Amino acid sequence: MPMFTKLAHKTSTAAKSSGQTAAKTAAAAAAAKGNVTSPAGKHFLDNTRWQKRLQKELMSLLKEPPPGVTVDVDQAHTKLTEWVVHMEGAAGTLYEGEKFQLQFKFSPKYPFDSPEVIFVGENIPIHPHIYSNGHICLSILTEDWSPALSVQAICLSIISMLSSCKEKKRPPDNSYYVKTCSANPKKTKWWYHDDTV
Amino acid sequence: MDSDEEYLYDCDSGNESSGDDVGLEFEIEGEGESGSSRYRETTENYPYEVLSTEDITRHMIDCIKEVNSVVNIPVTTTRILLNHFKWDKEKLMERFYDGDQEKLFSEAHVVSPFKTPSKSQRVPVKTSNGMEECEICFLNMPSAMMTGIECGHRFCTNCWTEYLTTKIIDEGMGQTISCAAHSCSILVDDHTVMRLIVDPKVKLKYQHLITKSFVECNRLLRWCPYPDCNYAIKVQYPDVQPVMCKCRNVFCFNCGENWHDPVKCHLLRHWIKKCDDDSETSNWIAANTKECPKCKVTIEKDGGCNHMVCKNQSCKADFCWVCLGPWEPHGSSWYSCNRYDEDEAKQARDAQEKSRAALQRYLFYCNRYMNHMQSLKFEHKLYASVKEKMEEMQQHNMSWIEVQFLKKGCRHPV
Numbered sequence: 001m002p003m004f005t006k007l008a009h010k011t012s013t014a015a016k017s018s019g020q021t022a023a024k025t026a027a028a029a030a031a032a033k034g035n036v037t038s039p040a041g042k043h044f045l046d047n048t049r050w051q052k053r054l055q056k057e058l059m060s061l062l063k064e065p066p067p068g069v070t071v072d073v074d075q076a077h078t079k080l081t082e083w084v085v086h087m088e089g090a091a092g093t094l095y096e097g098e099k100f101q102l103q104f105k106f107s108p109k110y111p112f113d114s115p116e117v118i119f120v121g122e123n124i125p126i127h128p129h130i131y132s133n134g135h136i137c138l139s140i141l142t143e144d145w146s147p148a149l150s151v152q153a154i155c156l157s158i159i160s161m162l163s164s165c166k167e168k169k170r171p172p173d174n175s176y177y178v179k180t181c182s183a184n185p186k187k188t189k190w191w192y193h194d195d196t197v
Numbered sequence: 198m199d200s201d202e203e204y205l206y207d208c209d210s211g212n213e214s215s216g217d218d219v220g221l222e223f224e225i226e227g228e229g230e231s232g233s234s235r236y237r238e239t240t241e242n243y244p245y246e247v248l249s250t251e252d253i254t255r256h257m258i259d260c261i262k263e264v265n266s267v268v269n270i271p272v273t274t275t276r277i278l279l280n281h282f283k284w285d286k287e288k289l290m291e292r293f294y295d296g297d298q299e300k301l302f303s304e305a306h307v308v309s310p311f312k313t314p315s316k317s318q319r320v321p322v323k324t325s326n327g328m329e330e331c332e333i334c335f336l337n338m339p340s341a342m343m344t345g346i347e348c349g350h351r352f353c354t355n356c357w358t359e360y361l362t363t364k365i366i367d368e369g370m371g372q373t374i375s376c377a378a379h380s381c382s383i384l385v386d387d388h389t390v391m392r393l394i395v396d397p398k399v400k401l402k403y404q405h406l407i408t409k410s411f412v413e414c415n416r417l418l419r420w421c422p423y424p425d426c427n428y429a430i431k432v433q434y435p436d437v438q439p440v441m442c443k444c445r446n447v448f449c450f451n452c453g454e455n456w457h458d459p460v461k462c463h464l465l466r467h468w469i470k471k472c473d474d475d476s477e478t479s480n481w482i483a484a485n486t487k488e489c490p491k492c493k494v495t496i497e498k499d500g501g502c503n504h505m506v507c508k509n510q511s512c513k514a515d516f517c518w519v520c521l522g523p524w525e526p527h528g529s530s531w532y533s534c535n536r537y538d539e540d541e542a543k544q545a546r547d548a549q550e551k552s553r554a555a556l557q558r559y560l561f562y563c564n565r566y567m568n569h570m571q572s573l574k575f576e577h578k579l580y581a582s583v584k585e586k587m588e589e590m591q592q593h594n595m596s597w598i599e600v601q602f603l604k605k606g607c608r609h610p611v
């Protein structure tokens with residue numbers, strides 16, 4: 001197994017050496033009720049492993065991009081955790097001929113943590129699930145994210161979301177949401193009420 | 198792993214073959230006489246027991262064993278089913294024997310144990326050299342490094358471990374962690390989790406999450422609400438009854454608040470919420486608003502200069518936000534008031550104070566009630582009914598707030 005690198009849980013070893021039995025039992029009991037914030041502290045992904053995965057994703061997006069999709073390679077090479085993806089409205093859809101830009105941001109916990117994906121630039125698609133600030137209401141970007149999904153899968157979902165649109169309009173709560181939301185769409189508690197549009 | 202002195206229960210993951218293994222892998226060391234240490238209590242014919250965290254685990258294992266003595270399915274499946282039915286054994290049995298079993302399994306997000314083994318149905322992504330590609334880390338692995346669960350989804354062991362750790366530590370999930378594959382809702386059973394997690398701290402957190410959800414979804418159990426108390430009360434039937442914990446805290450089994458006879462649980466909850474909201478609202482009003490010195494509507498200033506013009510069409514008073522005196526003598530000193538000590542201004546502020554007194558009175562009662570509740574929590578005292586007081590407050594002051602708060606008539610001109 002040449003490419004295999006072992007995971008290192010940086011916090012686990014430090015905790016073992018201290019042997020305060022009583023304190024631990026108490027802490028354990030407290031944790032059972034949820035009174036302890038985080039018994040295991042922070043854990044870190046193996047850096048090289050997720051970097052490799054991102055690099056592979058970048059390569060496959062270059063080699064076999066979904067129709068109308070091009071990734072800004074130079075940008076991705078300067079900062080592997082921030083990509084810009086150009087997207088063209090597919091022929092025969094309401095967005096034919098339009099050009100859009102998607103921004104992807106990957107946290108150190110990617111792919112276990114979903115990437116932050118928003119539309120940026122001049123032209124934000126007018127769509128019932130896309131807010132005028134570029135935030136997208138799409139469940140795989142938050143709740144339904146799986147580490148087995150990828151940038152490619154997200155692009156495909158967004159393309160199909162755009163392609164199936166029957167009427168160009170903003171979400172009904174657009175002006176309120178845009179005024180009050182956080183800059184990071186992942187902080188929004190989305191409720192995915194209709195998946196048919 | 199010798200965890201006797203470290204943790205509440207052992208999490209030995211090496212004895213998968215042992216026939217009596219309840220799958221939980223939570224084993225309590227020592228005495229076999231289960232339940233002997235439980236503290237039995239009764240208040241006027243309402244029998245209940247006080248359980249320690251060890252007792253809770255033992256009780257959980259007993260529940261699983263009891264079902265498994267009747268139903269012949271893997272213990273891990275029993276656990277998921279029991280959790281699905283909020284640990285109501287009777288309900289589970291009823292559905293198991295009277296209903297559509299396949300439907301039951303799919304509702305509980307578990308693979309039917311009666312289906313012929315179909316793990317190989319899903320063909321792993323094999324590369325030419327007999328290696329499999331992990332769809333999470335995108336690395337090629339020898340098959341021995343890959344782990345699949347009941348639904349047939351396979352990922353490398355490292356990715357599984359990392360995935361489960363993220364769910365447990367970052368998202369606080371226990372019983373409800375589903376498969377890592379996209380749109381697969383099959384739950385990862387506790388046995389698999391305990392086998393894949395290496396870090397003892399993560400294992401411990403997982404066990405705690407399981408215990409926590411066991412108590413919280415079980416209608417016959419309730420945690421003692423006293424801060425840092427880790428006992429739970431177990432009853433034979435849920436009811437609005439006072440129960441006393443080993444820590445001497447007395448609370449209502451039904452709602453978990455301090456015993457509140459004769460007020461009904463939902464009324465009490467209503468009140469606590471209302472008081473919380475109101476004291477916040479009122480504090481905000483006190484800090485951020487004033488009343489128009491002429492017509493008395495509540496106004497809120499959101500930046501800008503001190504020159505205010507009342508928006509109430511029948512008032513349209515011109516005044517200064519700082520001293521509340523008429524604006525005219527201020528002239529063009531838009532941002533700083535130099536008339537604070539003038540008589541006119543003083544009079545206006547006196548009037549304001551009177552009106553504020555009502556708000557203060559309300560706040561006083563509200564805070565007193567909250568403090569009262571707080572001190573009760575710490576002194577373990579039963580408290581007399583505060584119902585009349587609450588109603589009194591409501592009649593006198595609530596209406597005042599409600600009327601005033603809604604009338605935001607005045608704004609400074611643009």
Ligand SMILES: [Zn+2]
Nearest residue numbers: 331334353356
């Ligand atoms: Zn992997």
Ligand SMILES: [Zn+2]
Nearest residue numbers: 348350376381
């Ligand atoms: Zn699966």
Ligand SMILES: [Zn+2]
Nearest residue numbers: 421426442444
């Ligand atoms: Zn207690």
Ligand SMILES: [Zn+2]
Nearest residue numbers: 449451452462
């Ligand atoms: Zn109650």
Ligand SMILES: [Zn+2]
Nearest residue numbers: 489492507512
């Ligand atoms: Zn006025």
Ligand SMILES: [Zn+2]
Nearest residue numbers: 517519520534
């Ligand atoms: Zn003034």
